[in-house]
Amino acid sequence: MKTKPLRVGRITIGGKRPVFILGPCVIESEKFVWRM
Template identity: 80%
Template sequence: MKVKALKVGNVVIGGKRPAFILGPCVIESEKFVWRM
């Protein structure tokens, strides 16, 4: 698999380091979203 890095401004995402996107697994309600 070929690995690429993505540069956003001064930040490099991916490449040799793994990138993680984290967040809630379930959105229970609109009220819950706005508390986040």
């Protein structure tokens, strides 16, 4: 799958780095997110 980065203002989303879209009820800690 080919991905293209998306720029939102000064921020670039996607590309080579993973993007997580999660609600606050799912995120327990930064460690938990990276473990997924």
